[in-house]
Amino acid sequence: MTPAVPRRVVLITGASSGFGSTFARRFAKQGADLVLVARRRDRLETLARDLAAAFGTTTTVMATDLSQPGAAQALVDDLGERGITVDALVNSAGFGTAGPFAEEDLGRITDEIQVNVMALTQLSLLLLPQLTASPAGLLLNVSSTAAYQPLPNIAVYAATKAFVTALTEAIWQESRGTSLQVLALAPGPTQTEFFAAAGSERFKVGQMLTVDQVVDAAFVALGRRSSPPSLVVGSRNRATAMFARLAPARLALLVSARLTA
Numbered sequence: 001m002t003p004a005v006p007r008r009v010v011l012i013t014g015a016s017s018g019f020g021s022t023f024a025r026r027f028a029k030q031g032a033d034l035v036l037v038a039r040r041r042d043r044l045e046t047l048a049r050d051l052a053a054a055f056g057t058t059t060t061v062m063a064t065d066l067s068q069p070g071a072a073q074a075l076v077d078d079l080g081e082r083g084i085t086v087d088a089l090v091n092s093a094g095f096g097t098a099g100p101f102a103e104e105d106l107g108r109i110t111d112e113i114q115v116n117v118m119a120l121t122q123l124s125l126l127l128l129p130q131l132t133a134s135p136a137g138l139l140l141n142v143s144s145t146a147a148y149q150p151l152p153n154i155a156v157y158a159a160t161k162a163f164v165t166a167l168t169e170a171i172w173q174e175s176r177g178t179s180l181q182v183l184a185l186a187p188g189p190t191q192t193e194f195f196a197a198a199g200s201e202r203f204k205v206g207q208m209l210t211v212d213q214v215v216d217a218a219f220v221a222l223g224r225r226s227s228p229p230s231l232v233v234g235s236r237n238r239a240t241a242m243f244a245r246l247a248p249a250r251l252a253l254l255v256s257a258r259l260t261a
């Protein structure tokens with residue numbers, strides 16, 4: 001008898017809503033097993049039950065607050081104790097805070113940097129040996145079009161995403177010649193719970209992409225023979241990101257201040 005091929009295990013942070021939960025569904029449909037991470041355990045457990053019924057997915061729910069220093073290490077230690085080895089990591093957990101920098105709450109921006117930057121970086125580093133050893137290794141970090149220019153009125157968030165894209169693109173280069181796929185996914189405004197969590201009503205539904213459009217684009221990019229280091233989704237978003245990279249800083253700031261006013 002041929003031994004059963006082990007199923008791919010995908011760990012997804014921020015799996016309780018938005019991009020994270022949609023990635024969970026897509027990977028489950030492809031036949032992967034999952035480790036789902038976020039704070040809202042009830043949502044993760046409901047998703048796990050749905051995916052078990054629909055696709056026979058085995059899901060490990062790990063309710064974790066990634067704003068807590070040490071959370072990433074504790075998560076990886078817990079995986080080790082459970083004997084779970086991860087093939088793919090999708091870092092989707094993250095949030096922003098709308099408003100002028102001078103009015104930011106110190107505790108909230110500390111949590112924001114901890115989730116968007118520290119936990120993402122630590123999980124990427126701690127799990128990299130497992131991802132690299134896997135024939136189906138993937139590191140997908142959810143960045144943003146906010147990464148491409150400073151954004152007045154959501155300044156800390158944009159700075160965290162600039163970090164995510166810079167880090168992920170560098171890991172992409174370092175991983176060339178290995179089987180590991182690395183992608184910084186940079187959606188523009190998308191219909192998730194993000195803007196409600198950020199305290200912003202900046203965009204109307206019709207002005208935003210859908211989660212499925214973004215996730216579809218990510219899978220198309222990952223399906224290419226050589227996937228790109230980063231992916232900006234949507235032609236208008238790509239044009240804005242390119243403009244921000246090429247324009248003089250004063251002009252880029254003027255335009256971005258209008259966008260986020």
Ligand SMILES: NC(=O)c1ccc[n+]([C@@H]2O[C@H](COP(=O)([O-])OP(=O)(O)OC[C@H]3O[C@@H](n4cnc5c(N)ncnc54)[C@H](OP(=O)(O)O)[C@@H]3O)[C@@H](O)[C@H]2O)c1
Nearest residue numbers: 014016017018019039040066093094144189190192193194
């Ligand atoms: N939607 C957009 O327009 C947009 C555009 C570009 C980039 N992004 C990025 O996309 C990623 C996912 O956001 P989304 O748009 O899908 O928004 P969302 O629907 O609000 O999802 C955010 C996810 O992050 C998790 N999260 C937040 N704080 C956490 C914490 N302390 N510990 C663990 N998990 C935490 C949330 O879970 P719990 O609340 O259950 O913990 C939730 O699952 C983020 O990195 C965001 O920056 C979003």
